[in-house]
Amino acid sequence: MKKMNNMIPLTIANTLDQSTKTRVEVAAHCTVKEAVRQHNPTALAKFDVYDGEGSVISDQQAADHRGATLYVGVEKVVGGGVPRRRLGELQIEYPSIQPVRQWTDRKQAKMFLVRFPSNGRTQSGFWEVVVHCPNAGSALMHAYVLNFGEITGHVGVSLFANPPSVAYANGAGKGFIPGSSTTRGRWVCHGNIMPHLQRLGSDPVVRVGAYINHIQNLLNQ
CATH class of the missing domain: 3.10.20.90 (Phosphatidylinositol 3-kinase Catalytic Subunit; Chain A, domain 1)
Structure with a gap:
């Protein structure tokens, strides 16, 4: 046998x-x-x-x-968002970035709203994006376009109301921003970003900054 x-x-x-x-x-x-x-x-x-x-x-x-x-x-660090005392480090590159109150306490923020130029792809001239990062130093994060109704030009990345069943969409919201039953957003298909984030180490500011840069490049490519 x-x-x-x-x-x-x-x-x-x-x-x-x-x-x-x-x-x-x-x-x-x-x-x-x-x-x-x-x-x-x-x-x-x-x-x-x-x-x-x-x-x-x-x-x-x-x-x-x-x-x-x-x-x-x-090695994985115990989960958490971005320390509020370090928010200024992200504002150097993204002056508009602000923590979302629902996901913020006295010490840390786990969700951000950020605006950056859309290069003519939206009526307002800006993208309005929410970034959800409850475990910013170690885990996958997700981005959602809020002003998807303003899109006027070609967008070089897929935006989903209901994210597909793929590993890198794990944990993404289904049509609504996480924690909300009224605020709709379109999930940005960020691809297999996790290995890149892992190479950056466990600093939450470094990882969130790199992730936002990646999302900006995808939306404006």
């Missing part, structure tokens, strides 16, 4: 350097973090392993991720 192959195929990518990816086979009982230690040593003293949605899967069994690509990155 032919012996069944119990080895689990995985692809390991280091978020700090994605120029190479390693295809490995590991025992089913291994955790994904053990698989990384065995086959793809990282220069990080402490690290976590993430799936394509940005969720930490370090202690999960390799058998649960057969055929998947795993991303090695900085």
Whole structure:
């Protein structure tokens, strides 16, 4: 009788350097973090392993991720938004950025409203965008265009009332801004942005700034 192959195929990518990816086979009982230690040593003293949605899967069994690509990155920091005392750092590049009250407390903001030029693609000349970043230092964030009714020109990125069922849309709102049942927005299809954010580390200001820049480029391309 032919012996069944119990080895689990995985692809390991280091978020700090994605120029190479390693295809490995590991025992089913291994955790994904053990698989990384065995086959793809990282220069990080402490690290976590993430799936394509940005969720930490370090202690999960390799058998649960057969055929998947795993991303090695900085150790996850306990979730949180952008410290309010650092809001000025974002305002250097985006002077209009303001925290959304519903998602803001005395210490941090987890949602922002920002305006930037639309290069003639909207009637007002600006995009009005909400960025939802409840775990800004470690997880995926999402952007929503509020003034989608003003669009007059070609937009080089897809905008969805109901985001598609893809990994990088995980956690996106369905037609409404998160936390609201009345404010509608169009989700910006940001693509597989998570590996890039992971390469930037865990500084929430750096990550949110880079994300807004990415959204601006997509909307105006």
